[in-house]
Amino acid sequence: MSTPTTLTHLIDIASLHAGLIERLFACADYLRQQPGLPAGVAEQLRHVHAVNMFYENSTRTQLGFEVAARQLGLHISNLQSEQSSSVKGESLTDTFHTLVAMGYRLFNIRHPQVGSAQQLAALAPEGVHIINAGDGVHAHPTQALADAYTMRDHFGQVAGLKVVIAGDLRHSRVARSNIALLNLLDAAEIRLVAPPEMDLQPAPGHAAVRSYQHLEDALPGADVVMLLRIQMERMDELEIPDRETYLRQWGLTPERMRLAGADARIMHPGPLNRGLEIDGALADGAQSLILRQVQLGVFVRMAVMLTMLAPQQSWPQNHESC
Amino acid sequence: MSTPTTLTHLIDIASLHAGLIERLFACADYLRQQPGLPAGVAEQLRHVHAVNMFYENSTRTQLGFEVAARQLGLHISNLQSEQSSSVKGESLTDTFHTLVAMGYRLFNIRHPQVGSAQQLAALAPEGVHIINAGDGVHAHPTQALADAYTMRDHFGQVAGLKVVIAGDLRHSRVARSNIALLNLLDAAEIRLVAPPEMDLQPAPGHAAVRSYQHLEDALPGADVVMLLRIQMERMDELEIPDRETYLRQWGLTPERMRLAGADARIMHPGPLNRGLEIDGALADGAQSLILRQVQLGVFVRMAVMLTMLAPQQSWPQNHESC
C-alpha cells in the first residue's frame, strides 16, 4: 500500500486513493502556473528516457504524452506496433525487459490485452515506472484523471456532480476508469446510458450509479454529459443502418442537450465521430469542454510523471513542491 | 495584410511580397554565418513544440524540417498519415484543434487536398503558425523559396534570370510555387515545357511566362533548367512505353543540356527518377545544384520558422537581427 505522496505505477483507478489524486491535481495546478521546475528537480529529469509503447495506434494519446514528457525535459521515444519486434514474434515482456536493459525508465503502454500494464508493473525493477495508456476494455486512468481534473477546473470540485456517461460502455476502458474515479471522488450521480448491446456488464456496484434506457431520462439536472466514441465496426452488430439513425436514437442532439440545461457541460475523450454519437455543432459550442480536456490532460500527464520521477523529498525544502 | 517584417503563416507565394522574401533570404544568410542565436531569442524558442503533420509520405521534406527545427532548438514531433487518427475517421480540423490544445504551436502540414493549409491557418489562434509543406497540386512555398534562394546564392540575384521548368507541370505544386515566386522576384523569362497531357492549365498570365513544345527550343540562353519529378503512375496515361522513351522525348540528356551552355545550372526538387526526367550523370555533374537546393533549403526553413516565432522586436537592440 503506497503512502499518499508516492506513485510508482499508474495501472487503474482502483490502485489510487483520494489523497494521492488530490496531490496529482495540485501538482497539475502548480505546473500550469510555473514556467519551469527547480534546478535540482529538472536535473533529475533530464537523464530519464521515456517511451510510448503502443500496440494500438492513437495519435492523440501518444503526442499528448510526447508533449508532456518534453515539457518536463525527459527524452521520449516511440515504439509502435507496426514497427515493433512483435511482428517478429517477440513477447511483450521480452520487449519490456529489453527496453529496461537499454535504460528506459518510464513506460506509457497501450495494448489490446486486459492486464498487460499490470503484468509489466509486476516485472518492473525499482526506478522503472509503468503508466497504463489503455489495456483492452479494462482501464485508461490518465484519461479519467484528465476528465475529472477538467470537471474540477470548471465546477470547482467533482464531489456532488451529476455525470451522464453515454455510448458503448461495454467496450470502453474510458467509461470504466471514469466511473471508478467519479465514485472515488464522490460524484452525486453517475448516470449510464447505452444501447442494450453496449451496456456495462457487470453493472458497477457503486451506490451513485444509475442505469437508463434513454438519454432523455438521464439528462435532466445533469452537470456533465460525457459521450463515448462508437467504433464504426460496431454499427453492424447493432443492426443500425446508418449514422443518422444512431444519432437520432442514441446520440447527443441540440434538442436533447436542452434537457440538461444551459449550465451543463459536454465532454468526449476523442476522437469524435461527428454526427454519430454527437452533433458536430454541440462539440464546437459554448457548452463543450472537449478541447479543454485535451489541454488540461497534458498537465495531468505531466503531474503523473513528475510525481513518479521526483518524489517530494527531492524537492528544495523551502520551495512549494509538486 | 502583414507588414514587411512579420510572417504568421506560409501558405503560398501569393500571400508573400518582395520585402518579406528579402528578409527571409537575409535571415537565411545570417543563420549560415552564425553558430548560435542570442540567448533571449533561443530561450523563446526552446519551449516551442513543432509538428510535421504529414498526410503524404516524404522523407525528404520531413527530415529537412526536423533538422531545421532542432537547429533552432525547437521540439519536433511527427504525425504521419498511417499513424494518425485519420484512420479512425477524425477530420483534419479536429486533429488540428487537438494538437493546438496540447500545446503545438508550429505546424508543417502536407495534405493531398488543395486548400488544407489555408483551412488550418483560418482556424489558428494567435501564436499558432502554419507552414504549407504541400497541399495537393496547389502550392509548396518552402520548396520554391529554397529554390530561389539557391539561384540567388549562385547567380547573385533572381531578377533577370531565364529559368526553364520542365516536366509534369499540371500536377506539380512545386512548379506552381516556383512560377509565382520567379515572377515576383522579376525573373526575365519563365519557360515552361511539358508533354501536352501535362501542361499547365490554366496557363499562368505572368508576362515573363513562355510555353514551349520541345525542350530543345526552351534551352538556348537559359540560366537554370529545373526538372520536375514524374510520377511513375502517370507514365501509363501518357502512353509512353518505358523510361528510355520518356527520357529521349522529354528528359534532360547531356546533348540537350549543351544547348543551354556551360554556365547554366540544373535543379530538381527531388526525389530524382534517374534515367527518366533526367540523365543520372547530369544530376551528379558540375552543373547540378540539386544537393545545394537541399542544403540551403534547411536554412530557408529555419529562416521561415524563426521569422514566425521570434519577431524583430524580440531581438536585442544592438544585435544584427534576423
Place this chain on the structure above:
Amino acid sequence: MSTPTTLTHLIDIASLHAGLIERLFACADYLRQQPGLPAGVAEQLRHVHAVNMFYENSTRTQLGFEVAARQLGLHISNLQSEQSSSVKGESLTDTFHTLVAMGYRLFNIRHPQVGSAQQLAALAPEGVHIINAGDGVHAHPTQALADAYTMRDHFGQVAGLKVVIAGDLRHSRVARSNIALLNLLDAAEIRLVAPPEMDLQPAPGHAAVRSYQHLEDALPGADVVMLLRIQMERMDELEIPDRETYLRQWGLTPERMRLAGADARIMHPGPLNRGLEIDGALADGAQSLILRQVQLGVFVRMAVMLTMLAPQQSWPQNHESC
C-alpha cells in the same frame, strides 16, 4: 589505414584492429562510470544530427541506438523503410546524399543488401560517419562488439574463451561478425553448430574455428553458448514440422546446457524465439547474459559514436579521455 585511436566508419570487424577495439572497450568502461562528458566534448556533440536509416525493421537496435545517441547529447532522427523515399524509387545513395546535404553527420544504417554500408562509407564526405547496423548476411559489428564486451565484462577477457555459436549460421550477420571478432581477440575456440542446411559457407579459415554436427559435442568445456535467432520462415525449408521438434534436435535445453557446466554463460542477440532455439527458462536463468548484452550494448554504441565524433585531441589535456 587508420591509426589505433581514430575511427571514421564502422563497417565490419575486418576493418578493425585489436588496439582500436581495446580503446572502444576502455571508452565504454569510462562511460559506465562517468555521469557526464567534459564541457568541451559535450559542446562538440550537441550540434550533431544522427539518423537511424533502417530499411529493415528492428525496434531493438533502433531504440538502443536512440538511447545511446541521446545519452551523448546528439539529435537523432528515424528514417524507416516504409516511410522512406525508397517507396518512390529513390536510390539508397541519393537518399544518403540528400541527408548529408541536410546536415546529418552520423548514419546508423540497416539494409538487406550486402555492402550497402560500405557503399555509403565510400561516398561519405569528411566529417560524416557510417555505422553498419546490419547489411544482409554480411556484418553487424556493433552487435559483435557488444557481445565481446559482455564476455570481457563477465570473464575478464575474451582471449582464451571457448565460445559455441549455434543456429542459422548461414544467414546470420551476427555470427559472421562474432566469429571474426572472437578470432581477432584470441578466443581459444569458436565452435560452430548448425543444421546442414544452415551451416556457414564458406567455412571460416581461422585456426580457432571448429565445426560440430551436434550441440552435445560442442558444449563440454564451453565458456559461452551463443544461440542465434531462427527466422520462422526458414522452418519450412528445413522440413522441420514444429518448434518442439527444432528445439529437441537443435535448440538449447536445460539438459544440454548441463553439458557446458555451471560456469558457462548463455548469450543471444535477440529477439528470442522462446521454445525454438532456446528453452525460455534458460533465457531467464542465472546463466543468461542476454539482458546484459542489451545493457552493455548501449555503452558500446556510445563508445563507437564518441570515438568517431570526438577524437582524442579534442579532449582536455589533463582529463582521462575516452
